[in-house]
Amino acid sequence: MPQQPIDHSIEIIDDTLYLSGTFRLKLPINYAPIFLSLKERIANKETPILNIKDVLFFNSAGIVALAALIISARDQDIPIIVYYDKDKAWQRRSIVSLERLWKKMETNGV
Amino acid sequence: MEKNHVYGAYNEEEKDTETDSRVDFVVPLELMDHWQRCSMISNFLASTHAVGFNNTDKVSSLFSIIINELLENAVKFSRDRSKLIMLSLKQRKNDVCIEAINTTDETQVTKLNAFIERLETETPEDLYIHQLESIAVVNNPHTSGMGLIMLLHDYHANLGIRVVPRVDDSHCYDVAISVSLEHDVIEAA
Numbered sequence: 001m002p003q004q005p006i007d008h009s010i011e012i013i014d015d016t017l018y019l020s021g022t023f024r025l026k027l028p029i030n031y032a033p034i035f036l037s038l039k040e041r042i043a044n045k046e047t048p049i050l051n052i053k054d055v056l057f058f059n060s061a062g063i064v065a066l067a068a069l070i071i072s073a074r075d076q077d078i079p080i081i082v083y084y085d086k087d088k089a090w091q092r093r094s095i096v097s098l099e100r101l102w103k104k105m106e107t108n109g110v
Numbered sequence: 111m112e113k114n115h116v117y118g119a120y121n122e123e124e125k126d127t128e129t130d131s132r133v134d135f136v137v138p139l140e141l142m143d144h145w146q147r148c149s150m151i152s153n154f155l156a157s158t159h160a161v162g163f164n165n166t167d168k169v170s171s172l173f174s175i176i177i178n179e180l181l182e183n184a185v186k187f188s189r190d191r192s193k194l195i196m197l198s199l200k201q202r203k204n205d206v207c208i209e210a211i212n213t214t215d216e217t218q219v220t221k222l223n224a225f226i227e228r229l230e231t232e233t234p235e236d237l238y239i240h241q242l243e244s245i246a247v248v249n250n251p252h253t254s255g256m257g258l259i260m261l262l263h264d265y266h267a268n269l270g271i272r273v274v275p276r277v278d279d280s281h282c283y284d285v286a287i288s289v290s291l292e293h294d295v296i297e298a299a
Contacts, residue, residue, distance in 0.1 A: 022149060024149040026145045028246070057175065059178060059179065060256040061256075063242075067246040088171075089171070089172070089299050093264040101243075
């Protein structure tokens with residue numbers, strides 16, 4: 001069976017999780033490895049920092065997984081920081097919508 | 111169980127729906143064992159259909175998001191992998207209509223009818239938050255219609271759902287889900 005092409009990348013630089021490319025995995029649970037480092041930061045009472053400005057697409061399963069992360073931070077009363085590309089309409093829309101989940105979600109359009 | 115159910119755009123009278131151009135794409139479900147094909151097909155159809163709009167890249171991105179959510183939804187809720195999914199993109203006078211049709215069973219139709227009832231009684235804002243809270247907190251492995259809610263909430267899409275029993279098999283149903291966006295909304299993407 002041919003290997004699936006890799007259409008996204010995941011990097012951790014200075015405590016920030018950088019995502020880039022297309023994220024259209026089938027189920028929210030498939031995103032668990034991607035957000036693992038941020039889940040660990042929440043468990044350690046540290047602020048998770050996520051940068052999605054180079055993400056081209058995030059499907060609804062990804063939005064659900066991101067919402068779960070935000071709710072997890074909320075449940076631990078830990079702020080969460082998200083950097084996004086304000087010129088990408090879908091990022092603007094999704095982030096504004098997700099902000100409603102947690103008042104200590106700090107969003108930075110860059 | 112009610113056999114037919116119609117929601118949203120499919121309730122509207124045929125008005126000004128003359129189609130300027132139409133692209134139909136048939137997707138064999140067997141091909142979708144490779145999940146990545148949803149994205150590839152969506153990007154291909156979106157880029158093809160975005161030609162002619164002012165900001166091709168942004169419009170293509172918008173179309174890709176809509177097609178991908180409809181296609182993923184159709185794949186997830188189809189029950190017979192020997193069947194087909196029909197994708198249709200219609201360019202009309204005032205809007206663009208993207209439609210996915212798949213075949214499913216009675217169990218899925220019951221769930222879809224319950225989802226339609228929620229669409230009819232809750233605002234997109236409430237639905238968005240309630241659904242995210244319920245499926246994210248319990249770590250539900252499924253997205254439970256979140257893609258359609260996202261299109262309603264984030265893109266103010268005109269959503270239509272139609273469930274019709276198949277004549278050749280009373281236990282099977284054709285489910286058509288359409289999303290239409292006015293041209294000015296598309297250009298402002």
